Amino acid sequence: MKKKIVILGSTGSIGKTTFNIIKKNQKDFKIVLLTTNKNVNLILNQANQLKVKNILISSKPHYLKLKKCLNNKKIRVHNNLDNLQSIIKNKVDYTMCAISGLSGLKPTIDSIKLSKTIAIANKESIICGWQFINEALKKNKTNFIPIDSEHFSIWTLLKNQNTANVKKIYLTASGGPFLNKKKSILANIKPKYALKHPNWKMGKKISIDSATLMNKIFEVIEAKKIFNLDISKFKIIIHPKSYIHAIVHFNNGIVKFLAHDTSMSVPIANSLYLESDKFNYKSGDIKFELLNGINFLNPDINKFPVIKLLKRVKNQSSYFETILISINDYLVQKYLKGEINYLSINDNLLKLIKTPYFTRYYKLKPKNIIDIKIMIRKVITYLNKNKFNEN
Numbered sequence: 001m002k003k004k005i006v007i008l009g010s011t012g013s014i015g016k017t018t019f020n021i022i023k024k025n026q027k028d029f030k031i032v033l034l035t036t037n038k039n040v041n042l043i044l045n046q047a048n049q050l051k052v053k054n055i056l057i058s059s060k061p062h063y064l065k066l067k068k069c070l071n072n073k074k075i076r077v078h079n080n081l082d083n084l085q086s087i088i089k090n091k092v093d094y095t096m097c098a099i100s101g102l103s104g105l106k107p108t109i110d111s112i113k114l115s116k117t118i119a120i121a122n123k124e125s126i127i128c129g130w131q132f133i134n135e136a137l138k139k140n141k142t143n144f145i146p147i148d149s150e151h152f153s154i155w156t157l158l159k160n161q162n163t164a165n166v167k168k169i170y171l172t173a174s175g176g177p178f179l180n181k182k183k184s185i186l187a188n189i190k191p192k193y194a195l196k197h198p199n200w201k202m203g204k205k206i207s208i209d210s211a212t213l214m215n216k217i218f219e220v221i222e223a224k225k226i227f228n229l230d231i232s233k234f235k236i237i238i239h240p241k242s243y244i245h246a247i248v249h250f251n252n253g254i255v256k257f258l259a260h261d262t263s264m265s266v267p268i269a270n271s272l273y274l275e276s277d278k279f280n281y282k283s284g285d286i287k288f289e290l291l292n293g294i295n296f297l298n299p300d301i302n303k304f305p306v307i308k309l310l311k312r313v314k315n316q317s318s319y320f321e322t323i324l325i326s327i328n329d330y331l332v333q334k335y336l337k338g339e340i341n342y343l344s345i346n347d348n349l350l351k352l353i354k355t356p357y358f359t360r361y362y363k364l365k366p367k368n369i370i371d372i373k374i375m376i377r378k379v380i381t382y383l384n385k386n387k388f389n390e391n
Helices: 013-024 040-050 060-069 081-087 103-114 123-141 149-156 205-212 214-227 265-272 305-311 320-336 342-352 368-384
Strands: 003-008 029-036 052-057 074-080 092-097 115-122 143-145 168-172 234-238 244-250 255-259
Touching: 003 013, 003 103, 013 040, 013 092, 013 265, 029 040, 029 081, 040 052, 040 060, 052 060, 052 081, 060 074, 081 103, 081 123, 081 143, 081 244, 092 265, 103 123, 103 368, 115 123, 115 265, 123 143, 123 214, 123 305, 123 320, 123 368, 143 149, 149 168, 149 214, 149 244, 149 255, 149 265, 168 214, 205 320, 205 342, 214 234, 214 305, 214 320, 214 342, 234 244, 320 342, 320 368
Parallel strands: 003 029, 003 092, 029 052, 052 074, 092 115, 115 143, 168 234
Antiparallel strands: 168 244, 244 255
16 A cells, blocks of 8 residues: 655755655655645646645745646645645655744644654754654654654664663764865855855755854754753764764764765655665665775864854753744845855854843743744844844
């Protein structure tokens, strides 16, 4: 019997990769719903290719425009992500949650109720709303698979292991496009250069976060929450070749690491075919040339000052995570628009995160998703009203 699949955010990078894997393996899967925000042409193309009966377009103007001109009566077009339960009548086998940003948090929680297994590729939702996600997972007895390559690797390495026996977990980072550049030349680096990741093909926002190493800070926070381990158990290590994605050092002296090609199709395909003996990922041989002389490096705190933020991360959830993500999002967008220089992203982030306006919230935690949304608005309002260093 074919597995019934939902892809939330099917027109983004992770969503497209998931769709393409399913397209190549149609004998095993049937998509019951695809969603997008505005990419009408692509989602229609996807629906037509695999005869998907339901598509959801979040943007009201784009939804209305499509409704007027759509002639294919076999495709039902929906608009409201809050109404997933009215579209999905029975539990599906697998949902990929790939809606970017915190706008994906509520759909993720709603889809947990409707899925036997949920794969999450949205770090913002996990970082800010893990307490609500985890509660929903337990309540609905839904299986959870983290899809970020680092977290999927840790998850795989810790299978059938007692986490009390973990001594240290290392998350690898490529170092981004400026690993071997002097800091003195980075101030005036234009976004087009910061977007050129040496190993991965990613969206603009995550590419900038990878260059500053902020993405790895987020991944440590995400891993702390998913695996319920003390923040001191995690360390970031530079691995320029991006072939090894995580290393787990156990108290018994054994060290395990997981390696795979720099393609998100590996964790996604494995999550789709979890515990299936018929799955065969068609890749080349082991890349021994990437394993020879692995060359692990400690990150340079002068070049990657956001490492300092790890000292501020607590084991208990609070508004800190939401504030951190919101400030960083704001600054990255200003950089991409040419309104601040590259080094100002880190400089301003480290200053703003210490301001009394924000620190007063670090001992409080959100009680629900609405609280998180309110905090995001507070952060944006504060940043828009208060001037900070833009040079």
